[in-house]
Amino acid sequence: MGSAVALIGGVILLSNEKFALKISHFLASFAAGVLLGTAFFDLLPEAAHEGEEKGIDIFFWALFGIILFFLIERSIHWFHHHGEFHKHEKESNPTIPLIIIGDTIHNFIDGVIIAATFMVSAPLGIVTTIAVFAHELPQEIGDFGIMLHKGLARKKIILVNILSALVALAGALITYLLGNILEDYVPVLLALAAGFFIYIATSDLIPEIHHEKRKGFAVIESSLLIAGAITVWLSISLLPHGH
Secondary structure, rough: OOHHHHOHHHHHHHHOOOHHHHHHHHHHHHHHHHHHHHHHHHHHHHHHHHHHHHHOOHHHHHHHHHHHHHHHHHHHHHHHHHHHOOOOOOHHHHHHHHHHHHHHHHHHHHHHHHHHHHHHOOHHHHHHHHHHHHHHHHHHHHHHHHHHHHHOOOOHHHHHHHHHHHHHHHHHHHOOOHHOOOHHHHHHHHHHHHHHHHHHHHHHHHHHHHHOOOHHHHHHHHHHHHHHHHHHHHHHHOOOOOO
């Protein structure tokens, strides 16, 4: 439910497609800040806390995630230039599959964490669910903005985000069935997701801000990037985290 409700902001955004298209470039800037904020204020600190207890080097896995995404993007570029459907450039944009993969892994981790805390106590699980919703909401809006900016159709954006959100349910069910087995790998998954988000923000989204030559627009986009990071920081700081 936490992941599904977080889709509301994106659906509202897409309800006025003309307006959404006009501001999609600004939303992509906001999303870059959200991704960086999520990585540095949420995923990496939690991975470091959990990893220290289990003796896991989370910085290795974060770097591994960045390099892995680089290799995935290179592969997508290679198939894009050598495949028979290379004319459809917007739909083949590597940013779209990258953001879907990163968001799906993040949702899976959220499901694992929510289920694990509910198995400890119901009140703790409820607090965790509220915290997940709070930091998922700006991220989902940002993801909608990125995919809209990259030219993905509105119906496809909604479908992709719903399917990605359902992965949280899969993570919760697997955690319930496997107990503590999957929980041991949470620090690795958190660090990987952080690496994915850092890569997407720095290699795909931030360069687009630099390409904007109009002075006023560049200032607005830079401000939105900072606002995105601050939004995540506030959502994490103001709400207690059960995990």
